[in-house]
Amino acid sequence: MRPGAQAARTARGGALNARDDKQDGLRAEVSAYCARVGTDPLLVQGAGGNASWKNGDTMWVKASGTWLAEAQRTNIFVPVDLAHLRAAIAAGDMEVVPRALAGSALRPSIETLMHALMPQTVVMHLHAVEILAHLVRPDFAGPAPAPAPWCWVDYHKPGAALAGAIVARLREQPEAQIIFLQNHGVVIGGADVGEVETILTSLLACMRTEPVAPVAPTGAEASTMAKLTAISDEGIQQLALDPRLYKRLRKEWTLCPDHVVFLGAEAACYADAESFVAAQTMGDEARLAIIAGVGVYVAGDFGAARTAQLRCYYDILARQPSDAPLTTLTPPQLAELLDWDAERYRLAMAR
Numbered sequence: 001m002r003p004g005a006q007a008a009r010t011a012r013g014g015a016l017n018a019r020d021d022k023q024d025g026l027r028a029e030v031s032a033y034c035a036r037v038g039t040d041p042l043l044v045q046g047a048g049g050n051a052s053w054k055n056g057d058t059m060w061v062k063a064s065g066t067w068l069a070e071a072q073r074t075n076i077f078v079p080v081d082l083a084h085l086r087a088a089i090a091a092g093d094m095e096v097v098p099r100a101l102a103g104s105a106l107r108p109s110i111e112t113l114m115h116a117l118m119p120q121t122v123v124m125h126l127h128a129v130e131i132l133a134h135l136v137r138p139d140f141a142g143p144a145p146a147p148a149p150w151c152w153v154d155y156h157k158p159g160a161a162l163a164g165a166i167v168a169r170l171r172e173q174p175e176a177q178i179i180f181l182q183n184h185g186v187v188i189g190g191a192d193v194g195e196v197e198t199i200l201t202s203l204l205a206c207m208r209t210e211p212v213a214p215v216a217p218t219g220a221e222a223s224t225m226a227k228l229t230a231i232s233d234e235g236i237q238q239l240a241l242d243p244r245l246y247k248r249l250r251k252e253w254t255l256c257p258d259h260v261v262f263l264g265a266e267a268a269c270y271a272d273a274e275s276f277v278a279a280q281t282m283g284d285e286a287r288l289a290i291i292a293g294v295g296v297y298v299a300g301d302f303g304a305a306r307t308a309q310l311r312c313y314y315d316i317l318a319r320q321p322s323d324a325p326l327t328t329l330t331p332p333q334l335a336e337l338l339d340w341d342a343e344r345y346r347l348a349m350a351r
């Protein structure tokens, strides 16, 4: 081998090692940050939210169904072909199926395109309560002061439709690093984890709302009904105990897509425990009962994911400073979200 070729090969090896080191460092930083935000229910609920980082033509993105809180305990990231996604986005193909690399068995998040279309190295998407509490109001004014350039995207079904809407908006505001998604959450892009964290911390500080004070339990009991268990979360119980929150949930149940997907398109309100048990006897598969003035009860195994969604819903309602109506998902948006045909939707709503 010629001496020059040997030197070039060594240099190339060094460059590759440097890139691998940078890659490992980035993975460790993103994982640590994800694990931190993932354990805060005001930032992440269950498997909600996702994160990504880009390295050359590869993007590492959270796998579908995995929990950010688990980022340091288990492998939640899947490498995908970024060049392939960028080519599809440039061609307007939002239905593109991401190509997982390195034979990963994990399936990339359904929000993968949302990460690929952001130009920044590190991207975080969260259903953060303090921000969501504003995103469900019809009079969203934006953060003051804004920690970075931001833009607003109207509600679209998560996946291809939402990605298409974000691409269109970023064409008008390519400098945006914060994207507010109506009734859904926030996307933040930064050069590194530190920048994303600084932006998020500023947003949370300037958009924070003091939750309403809790109402004392009335002492009414429904747990004597054999099939029911009270949810052991004081916030969730407020949905039944606080008349203002209860009034809201009857009209404004469909605030966020994850909430609807996990908890259904209608609030499970029952006049008393007997009517809930009677509904079950009639073949109703409902597992949740919100009983006005009494409490919130579940039948059987309700699960951590549903409980997290219900708590998030309470956290959003408790942060509404007035009785002004909130923006809810419309019947066509619900039908699209739940893949319901119009007839099934009509029947369900008529119940």
Ligand SMILES: [Zn+2]
Binding pocket: 049, 111, 125, 126, 127, 158, 184, 185
């Ligand atoms: Zn989301």
